Amino acid sequence: MWKWTDPDNIKAIILDADSLDEAYLSFPYNQYIPEVQLFFVKDINNMNDKEIEIMGYYDTTTLLQDILIRSKCDSTSIISISNNPIFLKEMMQNHIGTILTCILAKDLLRNTPDFTDCTINSLPKILKGELYGYGAEVYATYGHGFPSMSLLKCKSQILLNDGTEREAIVFMGGRYYSEKHRYLLNDPLSYEVLNFKRNYTDSVDLFFDSVISFIRNYKAIDVLTYIPLKPKDINEKKYDRFRNLKLVNSSQNGIKLQQVLGFNKDFSQKGNDLYVRKEIVKGAFNVLSDIKGKNIIIIDDVYSTGSTIEEAIKTLYENGANKVFAVLLAVNQMTESNIEYHNLICRECGKEMKLKMNKNGKLFFGCSAYKQHKAISTTIDLEQGLNLLKDKNKLEVTNVRDLEDEY
Numbered sequence: 408m409w410k411w412t413d414p415d416n417i418k419a420i421i422l423d424a425d426s427l428d429e430a431y432l433s434f435p436y437n438q439y440i441p442e443v444q445l446f447f448v449k450d451i452n453n454m455n456d457k458e459i460e461i462m463g464y465y466d467t468t469t470l471l472q473d474i475l476i477r478s479k480c481d482s483t484s485i486i487s488i489s490n491n492p493i494f495l496k497e498m499m500q501n502h503i504g505t506i507l508t509c510i511l512a513k514d515l516l517r518n519t520p521d522f523t524d525c526t527i528n529s530l531p532k533i534l535k536g537e538l539y540g541y542g543a544e545v546y547a548t549y550g551h552g553f554p555s556m557s558l559l560k561c562k563s564q565i566l567l568n569d570g571t572e573r574e575a576i577v578f579m580g581g582r583y584y585s586e587k588h589r590y591l592l593n594d595p596l597s598y599e600v601l602n603f604k605r606n607y608t609d610s611v612d613l614f615f616d617s618v619i620s621f622i623r624n625y626k627a628i629d630v631l632t633y634i635p636l637k638p639k640d641i642n643e644k645k646y647d648r649f650r651n652l653k654l655v656n657s658s659q660n661g662i663k664l665q666q667v668l669g670f671n672k673d674f675s676q677k678g679n680d681l682y683v684r685k686e687i688v689k690g691a692f693n694v695l696s697d698i699k700g701k702n703i704i705i706i707d708d709v710y711s712t713g714s715t716i717e718e719a720i721k722t723l724y725e726n727g728a729n730k731v732f733a734v735l736l737a738v739n740q741m742t743e744s745n746i747e748y749h750n751l752i753c754r755e756c757g758k759e760m761k762l763k764m765n766k767n768g769k770l771f772f773g774c775s776a777y778k779q780h781k782a783i784s785t786t787i788d789l790e791q792g793l794n795l796l797k798d799k800n801k802l803e804v805t806n807v808r809d810l811e812d813e814y
């Protein structure tokens with residue numbers, strides 16, 4: 408889903424001429440968004456004299472200031488399209504909408520654009536607002552799904568002990584922003600991810616159920632399983648999030664969530680780097696039932712470095728699984744914002760408003776004292792609040808005085 412863009416009001420498109428194919432550069436954007444302004448941009452070092460229709464730039468900050476002034480529109484109305492995730496990362500940092508035209512490589516998942524793997528055929532759907540974005544983000548925002556949603560897909564090779572390689576296919580439902588990386592504090596999916604660790608969460612249940620059906624449409628699945636709690640968490644009687652899922656559709660269609668993996672040891676991945684994480688998790692799982700020749704879906708909540716889920720997939724293959732698909736709720740993001748983040752402010756008491764959940768599981772914005780504001784209702788519904796936040800956190804034109812003025 409668009410993190411910073413108003414999908415009903417796209418007025419300008421930045422096209423990265425350094426990386427995009429001709430098909431995207433000559434695409435009839437005006438057919439789908441009438442009078443949309445196009446900005447073809449290139450790193451100034453890659454320019455030749457003849458390219459007069461292309462804007463050369465030294466750095467993206469100056470480029471975006473230039474485009475804000477020339478286009479005369481808000482950054483919430485500007486999107487960017489590129490085949491280069493690094494270019495889009497810089498756009499994201501400035502709260503510009505992002506479309507990547509290729510699959511995102513595994514080591515770049517921490518800077519996931521609004522849309523990835525956008526083909527020339529899916530582009531009209533995105534421009535017309537018919538493709539909603541990543542499934543878990545959609546469920547967290549609307550409480551239900553739409554026919555047109557996407558999943559982030561990541562393929563990697565898993566090396567087994569006997570030296571053979573197997574393919575690991577991981578599907579992810581959207582982006583998770585931890586509180587440490589204060590990129591977007593009031594993000595519906597991030598709220599739901601945290602809530603899911605402690606309580607039953609309807610939107611998460613619906614998301615997993617729909618992805619399981621989606622995979623079963625093209626592959627017969629024998630076993631549906633999950634990453635279990637660690638021994639320490641079981642001893643502490645921690646909430647067992649996966650066991651509490653209902654997965655109504657899946658169980659009606661003859662597949663129930665079952666525990667296949669057990670943990671051999673306790674460990675923590677927090678704060679560890681990729682290498683340490685991989686080492687720590689090695690040999691962590693044992694298999695509790697016969698899975699020889701079975702096609703398996705395994706689910707988990709947050710993908711950080713992928714080391715836990717990859718070790719789980721490896722263990723399943725080592726024990727004879729035929730094909731393994733992993734479904735993760737969200738992938739941890741590390742993108743830092745260049746813009747200071749502003750929360751909504753309560754009009755009654757002036758305190759910051761944050762995401763909250765009502766007893767029906769619906770998200771809304773409210774200050775810490777909203778229950779005491781009896782005279783008027785001060786809460787704001789989720790969609791309206793998200794739109795206000797986009798506007799409040801847009802990229803502004805900065806009036807930087809020219810250095811020459813100093814002399």
Ligand SMILES: [Zn+2]
Pocket residue numbers: 753754755756757758774775776777780785
């Ligand atoms: Zn208040």
